Amino acid sequence: MxxxxxxxxxxxxxxxxxxxxxxxxxxxxxxxxxxxxxxxxxxxxxxxxxxxxxxxxxxxxxxxxxxxxxxxxxxxxxxxxxxxxxxxxxxxxxxxxxxAVPRFSDFAISFLKDEADRLKPRTLANYKSYISKHLTPALGTLQIDKITTIDIAKLHRKVGKTKPTTANRLLEVIGSIFRHAALAGHVPKGTNPASGISAFREEGRERFLSPEELARLGNSLALAESEGFPWKPSESKHVPKNNQRTIIDRHACDAIRLLILTGLRMREVLNLKWTDIDFERGIALLRDSKTGRRHTVLSAPALLLLSEREALGAYVIRGDTSDKPRADLNRPWRAIRTHAGLEDVRIHDLRHSYASVAAAGGVPLAIIGKMLGHAQAATTQRYAHLADDPLKAAADKIAHRIAAAMQGNNATILPFGPGASDAA
Known part of the structure; x- marks a missing residue:
């Protein structure tokens, strides 16, 4: 030695x-x-x-x-x-x-694998996109326990310059990943470097269909599944010059009709099975709703639409095969909304339109939230201003009478105060 x-x-x-x-x-x-x-x-x-x-x-x-x-x-x-x-x-x-603490890139892979069965397919796809496009390039080489709030804040600011909504979603994904890391013992319980970072203000987007727009949508749906839409002229020599038309799958049209008649989410409609519908009671069981398993009331027009359709498989809206739900409605919806002149309308706006009609018709917000399956009452508040329409109509009626009386016209002036009643 x-x-x-x-x-x-x-x-x-x-x-x-x-x-x-x-x-x-x-x-x-x-x-x-x-x-x-x-x-x-x-x-x-x-x-x-x-x-x-x-x-x-x-x-x-x-x-x-x-x-x-x-x-x-x-x-x-x-x-x-x-x-x-x-x-x-x-x-x-x-x-x-x-x-032994893994790098972020390696842990993110195991996180997605472990959460694949728990997360909904759309959520899982979003997580994969956020991780591959933003999180891994910025944090991939760092060990999960070495990531700091400064690292996350820097990334949040960078992404937020052009995509504030995406930047805010990154904070949510980071929180989920670190909850998983705590369960794995890589970081202390409660660790979240995204905590305390102020989210960017997101511009709310409200798009409701007017009665005239709903009429155009209905006409386009009828034409889509019957005669079809005419092809647009093309200079390509590979496109036939004769007057050909594109017919939209009837199941896709029915799905869009159900969306506007029920206010359900797209996946709730596409995942609906015939065995989930109780025609006698007028309700449907949503087995895998965003807010959990729940029942929803089906309107008379929705029930009529369903009763007139033949069951061609397990799912109400037939997919590529009889035992699997349809993946999406992207292509048919783009064609239908273009023909109806509704290019700025997203398919989720059909749900907003259903709620807007309910609110303007005087349906209480609590009932609207229950029909739409909102987990938080605050989510329904976006329709609160529409619920003021009946009040506005009443205010206009009163003001018109007062204005007429002030101008000397023969009109009944409404009494005010306790015990007052409408003499009209």
């Missing part, structure tokens, strides 16, 4: 041999230098963890090479490590545990 002074002068006299050689420092017990035949020299600390004693196996904690550390710096680190050991620490075990 060679002993040497691990100082600048002492290192100058140490030469590599034909085999690995360990030199222990003459002054600091546990501080040592490993010399390889190649000439590589590495500082390390040797200690017995816990209470020590000869029955406890020795551990070695590598500090760095002589090219990375000066003798003074290595001695200072060795002193700190040995002090931690005297206080009951085990630096080598701590380092091993730290190195």
């Amino acid at each position: 060679p002993i040497a002074k691990l100082t600048r002068r002492g290192l100058a006299s140490i030469q590599p041999g034909s085999a690995r050689t360990i030199y222990y420092d003459a002054d600091l017990v546990g501080f040592a230098l490993r010399v390889e035949p190649t000439g590589r020299q590495t500082y390390f600390v040797e200690y017995r963890p816990g209470a020590g004693g000869r029955n406890v196996a020795k551990k070695r904690y590598t500090l760095g090479t002589t090219q990375e550390l000066t003798p003074e710096a290595a001695r200072k680190q060795a002193t700190d490590v040995l002090a931690a050991v005297r206080l009951g620490g085990d630096p080598a075990a701590t380092r091993k545990k730290e190195r």
Whole structure:
């Protein structure tokens, strides 16, 4: 067991041999230098963890090479490590545990795999997109426990310059990933570097169909499944020049009708099975709604539409195969809304339109929220201003009578105060 002074002068006299050689420092017990035949020299600390004693196996904690550390710096680190050991620490075990913490890119893959069965398909697809396009490029090389609020805030600001809504969704994904990391033991419970970062203001988008627009939509649906839409002229030699038309699948048209007649979400309609419909009671069971399993009331027009259709498979809206639901309505909806002159209308706006008609008709917001399956009352509040329409009509009626009386016309002036009644 060679002993040497691990100082600048002492290192100058140490030469590599034909085999690995360990030199222990003459002054600091546990501080040592490993010399390889190649000439590589590495500082390390040797200690017995816990209470020590000869029955406890020795551990070695590598500090760095002589090219990375000066003798003074290595001695200072060795002193700190040995002090931690005297206080009951085990630096080598701590380092091993730290190195076992995965990088963000690797942990994100396991997160998506573990959550695949719990998350809804659309949510899972969104998570994959946010992680691959934004989170992994910015955080991928960092260990999950080394990611800080500063890292997240920087990314949030960068993305938010052009896509504030996406930037806000990233904060939500980060929160989900770190809850998963806490369950895996990689970070303390409650750790979330996105916590406290203020979200960007998102512009609410309200698009409701007017009665005239609903009429155009109905006409386009009828034409789509009967005669079809005429092809647009094309200069391509591969397109037939005769007057051909595009007929939309009847099941797609029925799905769109059900969306506007029920206010359901698209996936709730596409996942609806014939066995979920109780025609006698006029209700449908939504097995996998966004807010959980629930029942919804079906209107008379919706029930009539369903009763006139033949069951051609397990699902009300037939997909590519009889045993699987339809994937989406993107292509038929684009064609139908274009023909109806509703290019700015999203398919989810049909749900908003259903709620807007209900609110303007005097249906209480609490009832609207229950019909739409809102988990939070605040979600229904977006329709509150539409519920004021009946009040506005009453106010207009009163004001017109008062204005007529003030102009000297023969009109009944409404009495005010307790016990007042409408004499008209």
